[in-house]
Amino acid sequence: MAGHHEEHSSHAHGEHSHSDRFYWLVAGVLAVVTALEVGLFIVNEQHLIAKWLEVTLLLILSTIKGAAVVMFFMHLKGDAGIFKFVFLVPLAFATTLLLSFMVLFSGHVGIAG
Amino acid sequence: MSESSMTRPHATAAHHTSLGVDNRKLGVWAFIGSETLFFATLITTYFVFAPVNRMRPDFQDPREFLDIELTTVLASILLASSLTMVLALSASRRGDRRWFTTWLLATVGLGLAFIGGQAYEFNHLYHEGLTLSSSLFGTTFFVLTGFHGTHVAIGVIWLLSVFFKVRAYPDSPENAMDVEIAGLYWHFVDLVWVAIFVLVYLI
Incomplete structure (x- = not known):
C-alpha cells in the first residue's frame, strides 16, 4: 500500500511531498515523544526532578512535536x-x-x- | 467530448496570485496565522488568571479535576488523525480513490471520537463541580478547550464537505488543493492541542 510510492516533489504547487512510509515514521516519532511527555509527568508526581526541569523538558518535547507537524504534515518545510x-x-x-x-x-x- | 473531460476540474491558474502561489492556500495560511494569535490569547489568559484563581475563595485546583489518562487518549486520537489526513492528501495526489476515501473518512471518524471524548470530559467535570462559572480556572479552561473543540467540529464538517466535493476526481489540481487546504486547517487544530496538552494538562 504505502511502500511503493516513491518520494516525489510536486513543484507545480510549490510544496514537497514525502512517501507514505515517511509519514508513518513521523507519526511514530510523535507517538514516542507523547509517551515521553506523559511518562515524565507521571514519574515526576514523586517529585524526582525539579519542577523547572520538568517544565523545560516538557516544553522542549512539545516544541519537537509541533515542529514535526508543521514541517512534515503541513509541508511548510520546503514550501x-x-x-x-x-x-x-x-x-x-x-x-x-x-x-x-x-x-x-x-x-x-x-x-x- | 467524454463525460470525464467535461466534469473533471481543470488547472488552478485562476487561483494563482502575483506571488506565484495559490491564493486559497495563501488565505488559509494567513487564517492559520490569525488563529495562532487567537489561541495564544486564550492560553495567555489561562496563565494570567491561574495565580489569581489560587488567591480566590472559590479556588479550584486543576490537578484535582484534570484526568491525564483520558487526555492522553484524546491527544493520541488527534495525532493519529493528522497521520490519516496527510495519507489522504497523498492518496488524492496519486489519484487513489479507494485509499483517499479510507484515510479521509478515518480522519473524520477520529475527529468525531475526539469530540465525543471531550464531551465526556466536560460532562464528567461538570458533575464534579467544575463549570464555566464555578471559578476562574473553570472559566478559562472551558473557554480555551471549548473553542478548540468547536474548531475540531468545524474541521469535521469541512472535511466531509471536501470529501463529497472531490471524491470523484481527488487527483485533479483543483481538488487536490481543496484537500490540501482542509488538511492544513486540520493539522493546525492538532497543533493547538499539542500546545494545550502540555501547557494546561501536564504543566
Whole structure:
C-alpha cells in the first residue's frame, strides 16, 4: 500500500511531498515523544526532578512535536517563503505575547485581579 | 467530448496570485496565522488568571479535576488523525480513490471520537463541580478547550464537505488543493492541542 510510492516533489504547487512510509515514521516519532511527555509527568508526581526541569523538558518535547507537524504534515518545510512568513510571524508575535504577559503578571496577582 | 473531460476540474491558474502561489492556500495560511494569535490569547489568559484563581475563595485546583489518562487518549486520537489526513492528501495526489476515501473518512471518524471524548470530559467535570462559572480556572479552561473543540467540529464538517466535493476526481489540481487546504486547517487544530496538552494538562 504505502511502500511503493516513491518520494516525489510536486513543484507545480510549490510544496514537497514525502512517501507514505515517511509519514508513518513521523507519526511514530510523535507517538514516542507523547509517551515521553506523559511518562515524565507521571514519574515526576514523586517529585524526582525539579519542577523547572520538568517544565523545560516538557516544553522542549512539545516544541519537537509541533515542529514535526508543521514541517512534515503541513509541508511548510520546503514550501513557498510567503507561507512561512504569514505563519511564523504571528507565531513569533504570539510567543512574545505569552512570555511578556507571564513576566508582567507573575507575582503581581493584583494587576490581573 | 467524454463525460470525464467535461466534469473533471481543470488547472488552478485562476487561483494563482502575483506571488506565484495559490491564493486559497495563501488565505488559509494567513487564517492559520490569525488563529495562532487567537489561541495564544486564550492560553495567555489561562496563565494570567491561574495565580489569581489560587488567591480566590472559590479556588479550584486543576490537578484535582484534570484526568491525564483520558487526555492522553484524546491527544493520541488527534495525532493519529493528522497521520490519516496527510495519507489522504497523498492518496488524492496519486489519484487513489479507494485509499483517499479510507484515510479521509478515518480522519473524520477520529475527529468525531475526539469530540465525543471531550464531551465526556466536560460532562464528567461538570458533575464534579467544575463549570464555566464555578471559578476562574473553570472559566478559562472551558473557554480555551471549548473553542478548540468547536474548531475540531468545524474541521469535521469541512472535511466531509471536501470529501463529497472531490471524491470523484481527488487527483485533479483543483481538488487536490481543496484537500490540501482542509488538511492544513486540520493539522493546525492538532497543533493547538499539542500546545494545550502540555501547557494546561501536564504543566
